[in-house]
Amino acid sequence: MPKTIYDIAKAANVSIATVSRVFNSSNTVKEATKKRVLRIADEMGYHPQAYAQRLASRRKNSIMMLVPVMSNHFFTEILKGTQDILVDLNIELTIQNINQELGVFRQVEQILKRQWADGYLLVSLHLSEQELKKLKRFNVPLSLLDDVSPTFDSVGFDNVAGGYKATTYLLEKGYRDIAFLSGKVSSKPVKERLQGYKKALMEHQIPFSDERIFLGDTMDRDGFTEKSGYQAMLKILSNYPVPDAVFCSSDIKAIGALKAIKDLNVKLPMVSYDNLSISEYTGLSTIHQPMYEMGYHATKHLIERINNPEAPICDHVHDPELIIRSSSEI
Amino acid sequence: MPKTIYDIAKAANVSIATVSRVFNSSNTVKEATKKRVLRIADEMGYHPQAYAQRLASRRKNSIMMLVPVMSNHFFTEILKGTQDILVDLNIELTIQNINQELGVFRQVEQILKRQWADGYLLVSLHLSEQELKKLKRFNVPLSLLDDVSPTFDSVGFDNVAGGYKATTYLLEKGYRDIAFLSGKVSSKPVKERLQGYKKALMEHQIPFSDERIFLGDTMDRDGFTEKSGYQAMLKILSNYPVPDAVFCSSDIKAIGALKAIKDLNVKLPMVSYDNLSISEYTGLSTIHQPMYEMGYHATKHLIERINNPEAPICDHVHDPELIIRSSSEI
DNA sequence: CTGAAAGCGCTTACAG
DNA sequence: CTGAAAGCGCTTACAG
Numbered sequence: 001m002p003k004t005i006y007d008i009a010k011a012a013n014v015s016i017a018t019v020s021r022v023f024n025s026s027n028t029v030k031e032a033t034k035k036r037v038l039r040i041a042d043e044m045g046y047h048p049q050a051y052a053q054r055l056a057s058r059r060k061n062s063i064m065m066l067v068p069v070m071s072n073h074f075f076t077e078i079l080k081g082t083q084d085i086l087v088d089l090n091i092e093l094t095i096q097n098i099n100q101e102l103g104v105f106r107q108v109e110q111i112l113k114r115q116w117a118d119g120y121l122l123v124s125l126h127l128s129e130q131e132l133k134k135l136k137r138f139n140v141p142l143s144l145l146d147d148v149s150p151t152f153d154s155v156g157f158d159n160v161a162g163g164y165k166a167t168t169y170l171l172e173k174g175y176r177d178i179a180f181l182s183g184k185v186s187s188k189p190v191k192e193r194l195q196g197y198k199k200a201l202m203e204h205q206i207p208f209s210d211e212r213i214f215l216g217d218t219m220d221r222d223g224f225t226e227k228s229g230y231q232a233m234l235k236i237l238s239n240y241p242v243p244d245a246v247f248c249s250s251d252i253k254a255i256g257a258l259k260a261i262k263d264l265n266v267k268l269p270m271v272s273y274d275n276l277s278i279s280e281y282t283g284l285s286t287i288h289q290p291m292y293e294m295g296y297h298a299t300k301h302l303i304e305r306i307n308n309p310e311a312p313i314c315d316h317v318h319d320p321e322l323i324i325r326s327s328s329e330i
Numbered sequence: 331m332p333k334t335i336y337d338i339a340k341a342a343n344v345s346i347a348t349v350s351r352v353f354n355s356s357n358t359v360k361e362a363t364k365k366r367v368l369r370i371a372d373e374m375g376y377h378p379q380a381y382a383q384r385l386a387s388r389r390k391n392s393i394m395m396l397v398p399v400m401s402n403h404f405f406t407e408i409l410k411g412t413q414d415i416l417v418d419l420n421i422e423l424t425i426q427n428i429n430q431e432l433g434v435f436r437q438v439e440q441i442l443k444r445q446w447a448d449g450y451l452l453v454s455l456h457l458s459e460q461e462l463k464k465l466k467r468f469n470v471p472l473s474l475l476d477d478v479s480p481t482f483d484s485v486g487f488d489n490v491a492g493g494y495k496a497t498t499y500l501l502e503k504g505y506r507d508i509a510f511l512s513g514k515v516s517s518k519p520v521k522e523r524l525q526g527y528k529k530a531l532m533e534h535q536i537p538f539s540d541e542r543i544f545l546g547d548t549m550d551r552d553g554f555t556e557k558s559g560y561q562a563m564l565k566i567l568s569n570y571p572v573p574d575a576v577f578c579s580s581d582i583k584a585i586g587a588l589k590a591i592k593d594l595n596v597k598l599p600m601v602s603y604d605n606l607s608i609s610e611y612t613g614l615s616t617i618h619q620p621m622y623e624m625g626y627h628a629t630k631h632l633i634e635r636i637n638n639p640e641a642p643i644c645d646h647v648h649d650p651e652l653i654i655r656s657s658s659e660i
Numbered sequence: 661c662t663g664a665a666a667g668c669g670c671t672t673a674c675a676g
Numbered sequence: 677c678t679g680a681a682a683g684c685g686c687t688t689a690c691a692g
Contacts, residue, residue: 002445002469004669015679020671030677045467047443052669055381055684059671069406076399079427087429095425097409099417113377115332137375139332226611252608259611278582278608281556281589334685345663350687360661382685385668389687 003046011044012037023048062092063302064117066108068100068124073276074291078123078145081295089303091118098125100222105131112138119302121145126188141309143302145294146189153305154315155298159189162287162320163196166247166271169285169322171204175245175269178206180213181232181257183223183249190222190249193273197247212243216253229253233260237268245328248272251279251286258282258327269328285328288321333376341374342367353378392422393632394447396438398430398454403606404621408453408475411625419633421448428455430552435461442468449632451475456518471639473632475624477518478645483635485628485646489519492617492650493526496577496601499615499652501534505575505599508536510543511562511587513553513579520552520579523603527577542573546583559583563590567598575658578602581609581616588612588657599658615658618651 009016014033021029022037029037041047054060065082067075079095086093094117098107104125112120112135119141127135132151135142144154170178180197183190198208214236216228229252236243237260246268248254254272261268272279275288297316304311339346344363351359352367359367371377384390395412397405416423424447428437434455442450442465449471457465462481465472474484500508510527513520528538544566546558559582566573567590576598578584584602591598602609605618627646634641 006669016670017672017679017681018677021678024671028677033677045443047440048671049385049669050444050446051381051385052684053671055379055385055668055686056670056672058684069409079399083427083429093427095427097413097423097425099413110377113375114380116380226607230611255608255611259613277556278585281560281585282612283589336685346686347663347665347688348661351662354687358661363661378687379685382668383687385670385684386686386688388668 002049003044005046005048008037008041008044008046012040020048060116060118061090062094062117063119063121063299063306064094064096064111065121065123066096066098066111066125068098068104073278074274075123077291078295078298081292081297082121082299085296085299085303091303105134108135109138112140112142115140119143119306121298121302122147141302141305143298143305145298148315148317150313150315153298153301153313155294155301156315156317157189157289157294158317158319159192160196160199162273162289163193163247164200165196165320165322166193166273166287167197167200168203169324170245170247170269170271170328171200171206173245173269173328176206177241177243178212178245178247179236179243181229181236181246181248181253181270182213182215183228183253184219185213185215187222193247193249214239216256224250224252226252226256226259229256230260231256233257234264237261237264237266242266242268244268246270250274251276251284254279254284254286254327255282258284267330269330271322271328275323280325283326285322285324285326288323290318290321294318332379333374335376335378338367338371338374338376342370350378390446390448391420392424392447393449393451393629393636394424394426394441395451395453396426396428396441396455398428398434403608404604405453407621408625408628411622411627412451412629415626415629415633421633435464438465439468442470442472445470449473449636451628451632452477471632471635473628473635475628478647480643480645483628483631483644485624485631485648487519487619487624488647488649489522490526490529492603492619493523493577494530495526495650495652496603496617497527497530498533499654500575500577500599500601500658501530501536503575503599503658506536507571507573508542508575508577509566509569509573511559511566511576511578511583511600512543512545513558513583514549515543515545517552523577523579544569546586554580554582556582556586556589559586560590561586563587564594567591567594567596572596572598574598576600580604581606581614584609584614584616584657585612588614597660599660601652601658605653610655613656615652615654615656618653620648620651624648 005016005019009019022034122144124146142152148154148156201208214232216231218228251272251274272286275286279286335346335349339349352364452474454476472482474482478484478486531538544562546561548558581602581604602616605616609616
């Protein structure tokens with residue numbers, strides 16, 4: 001049987017209040033008593049139960065991160081930024097995986113209701129503005145990461161600008177027939193990147209055509225997989241006329257696409273999106289997103305919001321940066 | 331202010347016991363009452379608080395996964411296996427990140443003491459046998475993943491066999507001077523893979539030499555990074571004589587190594603380890619580990635252990651499988 | 661089918 | 677510096 005505060009109190013010959021004070025590092029406890037209690041607690045393997053503690057204190061000292069883990073590297077970087085803030089403040093972080101197939105909004109709502117944490121970090125969840133407004137009623141600090149919204153604090157990317165930058169680069173190199181290697185079309189970032197692509201075309205007086213959007217057949221993880229990129233590139237290369245450059249919606253897809261290009265032994269310049277750490281080693285020209293900084297800022301905003309619920313809402317939009325490596329230089 | 335069970339009880343004109351029963355889907359509540367309570371609760375945005383609920387019921391219905399998130403793809407696959415079991419059983423999963431720089435054992439101990447969950451899944455933590463024994467005293471269900479131990483249920487890989495298989499393949503192709511591209515030498519999987527490498531050499535009467543072990547300079551994430559692989563391969567290629575084949579301790583390192591090979595425009599056959607999903611698209615010959623299955627089995631064992639603490643300890647060791655692609659075929 | 665009441669393991673004014 | 681006691685928001689025999 002696990003030990004309780006009563007067991008420790010009895011063994012140390014003090015009241016439970018004293019034991020509690022020791023564990024909450026109150027400095028009103030005599031040094032000798034403190035030491036004794038700590039020793040006995042250690043011997044008996046005791047530590048206050050998280051649940052009881054949080055119920056009684058009504059403080060949670062914890063924030064929760066909701067993520068669709070699909071985003072691998074992306075997520076790891078964000079996590080580093082988050083942890084760098086939290087460690088100093090001694091705030092606990094719990095990660096909850098959101099299953100994209102099971103109704104994202106309902107899962108979020110369920111979690112908020114249960115009052116696990118002092119605040120929540122919603123990563124890449126892309127809820128609609130309407131859904132976000134509904135979450136307001138829980139009246140709980142909440143920060144969006146990889147998203148922008150007037151409803152909550154948010155730290156996002158300008159995906160439109162990213163798509164625009166990537167496409168413009170290819171246009172300025174003289175390519176006219178640029179394909180868009182898309183992810184799942186309903187995905188918010190994909191839509192925005194496409195929008196930037198269109199804008200760039202328009203500025204160069206190149207008509208946009210639906211037929212220049214290519215998709216893989218596999219659509220798990222919003223189509224952000226190597227396989228899906230491979231399939232789409234196969235389609236691009238079997239098209240007539242073959243486009244003379246490609247803007248690819250993600251690095252992971254680009255890795256798959258690169259293989260198709262290699263397998264068919266052709267050349268096709270490509271710029272993609274994300275700048276994962278493998279991208280540097282596979283020579284991808286790509287749009288970089290400062291993920292660490294995002295994690296850092298979003299977490300910071302959340303903490304500030306917890307401490308001051310009435311502060312004006314703030315949103316950060318990080319500018320995308322184009323990084324040129326070999327994939328775009330034929 | 332968040333609503334409590336009292337608010338709902340009052341609004342619905344029932345006792346708090348009835349409200350509680352509704353949320354615990356007891357079937358002793360009259361259908362009409364149930365509906366009314368549910369409607370009112372929904373209107374008021376009420377749901378039982380996790381903390382209070384778990385304290386009162388002494389059931390947690392939740393398991394916790396402890397991971398050093400360093401392992402990207404690896405982890406994602408495992409998570410899928412875990413979730414596929416948990417969803418059906420309606421058990422909650424909490425993910426806790428373990429910081430490898432902050433004393434793994436102490437963090438684990440701390441978490442176990444706080445009694446968050448009914449059981450814990452320790453992923454790739456590689457605690458020593460001695461440390462594991464110390465955890466016994468918490469008397470809590472615990473399953474190891476990517477580890478083997480007689481002390482707890484475990485699902486691991488035979489890293490020695492994997493290293494042996496990879497090296498033997500290269501030996502049988504006729505290569506005699508095979509380098510080992512290592513990760514951090516203190517890492518348990520690295521040690522074991524090295525052991526398999528040595529065993530294979532010995533069987534072919536090839537003397538082992540420390541000078542054939544190459545390391546990168548960057549050692550974050552136990553040296554499992556592209557950068558570290560790149561650095562190490564640069565060393566290999568500047569060595570005289572240049573080895574005629576390489577066994578690389580991880581796919582991520584191999585991606586970096588591949589770039590070095592390409593940059594210097596040489597050829598060097600290589601087999602690596604992990605079979606990440608990018609490996610298929612970058613042509614890595616590698617050792618495959620069935621990660622999904624592992625997640626699945628480890629979770630299953632944990633649930634069984636929770637239901638039957640006295641069952642005999644069981645451990646699964648998954649056999650590694652060699653997958654040949656282009657990187658080893660010059 | 662429903663309610664009154666004890667209890668889960670803590671924290672924290674309050675009093676000394 | 678320490679203790680007695682109320683309370684955090686729930687669940688669950690027990691009784692009806």
